[in-house]
Amino acid sequence: MHGLGDVRFFDRLAPLYDLAMPPADGEALAAGLAHGTRPIDRLLDVGGGSGRAAAALSGPDICVVDASREMLARARDRRGLSAAVGDAGRLPVRDASVDAITIVDAFHHLPDHDAAIDEAARVLAPGGVVVIREFDPTHPLGRGLAAAERAVGMASRFRAPSDLADRLADAGLDPRIVDRGFGYTVAGVKGKR
Numbered sequence: 001m002h003g004l005g006d007v008r009f010f011d012r013l014a015p016l017y018d019l020a021m022p023p024a025d026g027e028a029l030a031a032g033l034a035h036g037t038r039p040i041d042r043l044l045d046v047g048g049g050s051g052r053a054a055a056a057l058s059g060p061d062i063c064v065v066d067a068s069r070e071m072l073a074r075a076r077d078r079r080g081l082s083a084a085v086g087d088a089g090r091l092p093v094r095d096a097s098v099d100a101i102t103i104v105d106a107f108h109h110l111p112d113h114d115a116a117i118d119e120a121a122r123v124l125a126p127g128g129v130v131v132i133r134e135f136d137p138t139h140p141l142g143r144g145l146a147a148a149e150r151a152v153g154m155a156s157r158f159r160a161p162s163d164l165a166d167r168l169a170d171a172g173l174d175p176r177i178v179d180r181g182f183g184y185t186v187a188g189v190k191g192k193r
């Protein structure tokens with residue numbers, strides 16, 4: 001049984017979050033999304049919080065899904081984004097109904113990694129792509145970040161790029177490591193049937 005992980009932490013952090021964070025890397029996200037093989041009209045930003053990553057994307061109709069009501073209030077009220085309260089492990093959308101999913105700086109906070117990836121595979125339409133931006137715990141800065149998040153009481157679990165790519169493959173997605181470094185990007189493409 002999994003709880004909602006670090007969500008209470010983000011409920012408290014929400015008023016300060018956008019003041020503390022730099023803009024998301026829109027170029028890395030666009031490079032990941034380019035691996036999809038269908039037009040991207042509908043995108044879910046899972047663990048999308050205040051909409052920081054969604055704000056770095058242009059084009060698709062975006063819905064931010066997050067388990068923190070306080071983070072989502074920022075996405076909706078400050079950024080005018082469409083937003084839905086939901087758990088990454090039980091997405092509130094139908095099978096094969098979205099063209100792309102982004103999970104930015106959020107995957108390590110999710111309490112059930114397997115459920116989140118299986119849900120992404122379920123809701124993507126054939127040719128759709130999930131793009132995950134994460135931090136590499138084998139990189140020196142990644143080790144420092146993991147230690148810092150533990151020190152403030154977060155339940156973060158970081159995964160190396162190849163480990164995450166392997167899990168995407170287990171869920172039936174075609175994995176691609178888009179870029180590497182302290183921050184890295186992995187994409188998983190759903191095959192066309």
Ligand SMILES: C[S@@+](CC[C@H](N)C(=O)[O-])C[C@H]1O[C@@H](n2cnc3c(N)ncnc32)[C@H](O)[C@@H]1O
Pocket residue numbers: 003004005006007010011021024046047048049050051052053065066067068071086087088089103104105106109110111
């Ligand atoms: C570091 S923030 C990242 C927010 C946003 N993606 C960004 O790049 O600014 C992590 C987010 O993951 C969300 N989160 C944690 N557990 C979750 C879950 N089980 N389902 C959905 N969102 C979750 C938190 O509420 C928080 O908004």
